Amino acid sequence: QVQLKETGPDLVQLTQTLSITCTVSGFSLTTYNVHWVRQPPGKGLEWMGAMWNGGGTDYNSAFKSRLSISRDTSKSQVFLKMNSLQTDDTAKYFCARYNYGFDYWGQGVMVTVSS
Amino acid sequence: DTVLTQSPALAVSPGERVTISCRASESVSTGMHWYQQKPGQQPKLLIYGASNLESGVPARFSGSGSGTDFTLTIDPVEADDTATYFCQQSWNDPFTFGSGTKLEIK
Numbered sequence: 418q419v420q421l422k423e424t425g426p427d428l429v430q431l432t433q434t435l436s437i438t439c440t441v442s443g444f445s446l447t448t449y450n451v452h453w454v455r456q457p458p459g460k461g462l463e464w465m466g467a468m469w470n471g472g473g474t475d476y477n478s479a480f481k482s483r484l485s486i487s488r489d490t491s492k493s494q495v496f497l498k499m500n501s502l503q504t505d506d507t508a509k510y511f512c513a514r515y516n517y518g519f520d521y522w523g524q525g526v527m528v529t530v531s532s
Numbered sequence: 533d534t535v536l537t538q539s540p541a542l543a544v545s546p547g548e549r550v551t552i553s554c555r556a557s558e559s560v561s562t563g564m565h566w567y568q569q570k571p572g573q574q575p576k577l578l579i580y581g582a583s584n585l586e587s588g589v590p591a592r593f594s595g596s597g598s599g600t601d602f603t604l605t606i607d608p609v610e611a612d613d614t615a616t617y618f619c620q621q622s623w624n625d626p627f628t629f630g631s632g633t634k635l636e637i638k
Contacts, residue, residue: 452627462575462618464627477626511574517622518565518580525574 419443421451421512421523429502431532439495439512439523446470446488450515451495453486455508456525463508467515468495502530534558536619536630543636549607552633554619556600563623566595566604568615569632575618579604611637 425437439451446468453465466476466486474486485498495512509527513519535557544550554564562582567575577586579595582602594605606613614637619630 454629461631462620462629464620464629475625479626513574515622518577518586519567519575519620520577520580520586522574522576 419514419521421514421521423510423512423523423526425510425526425528427527428529428531429506431502431504431530433502434498434500435502435506435510435528437497437510437512437526437528439497441493441495441512441514444514446490446493446495451488452513452515452519453495453497454511454513454519456511457505457508465497465510504530504532506530533626534560534621534624534628536621536628538617538619538630538633540631541634541636543638544609545638546611547608549605550609550635552604552606552617552635554597554602554604554630556602556621558624559599560621560623562598563621564595564597564602565620565622566593567618567620568613569618570615578617606635609635609637613637 420442422440429435450469452467468486488495507530509525511525512523514521537555564582566579569575578593583595596603616632616634618632
């Protein structure tokens with residue numbers, strides 16, 4: 418069955434870099450797009466960016482040049498890397514499969530940015 | 533960016549019909565999707581393409597609209613429908629989400 422699972426740190430220091438891995442199963446990264454969405458505690462959802470099935474990427478300009486998304490199709494993994502973290506980057510980070518709507522989501526990883 | 537506006541909260545009784553609205557700041561055609569999120573869980577897709585019921589979602593849920601005005605309807609509402617409901621558009625770049633409507637079942 419389709420599954421996505423995020424792995425990453427619980428805590429990141431201020432100004433440091435966040436790295437999260439999304440490992441997928443049950444589908445191919447060359448067939449479906451995988452996106453990153455985050456949710457600060459008690460707040461709404463924010464689209465961060467996408468890894469398209471063809472290997473291209475798209476980013477929310479709100480993250481300017483801080484964000485990078487890549488993949489390793491042989492390992493069925495999509496990677497999020499974001500630098501210069503601030504306290505307002507504290508959030509749960511989700512990866513989700515896009516199929517005209519986000520039809521499958523990971524459980525998310527809660528990341529706290531600490532000063 | 534396309535701003536999606538939702539009412540913050542609603543309270544209804546079991547068995548009633550509830551409509552949750554989402555208004556877009558510019559046309560999104562039918563590129564609108566609806567999600568249900570319960571505390572501590574990931575969002576769950578209910579409706580895609582404005583009016584298409586996601587597989588496995590009860591037929592009590594339905595969606596309508598196009599352009600800038602969209603509605604999610606739950607009829608009849610059940611106690612388990614207590615959750616926050618988000619709209620999301622995929623027509624314009626970047627994708628955006630509404631701020632969510634918290635549904636309370638009295």
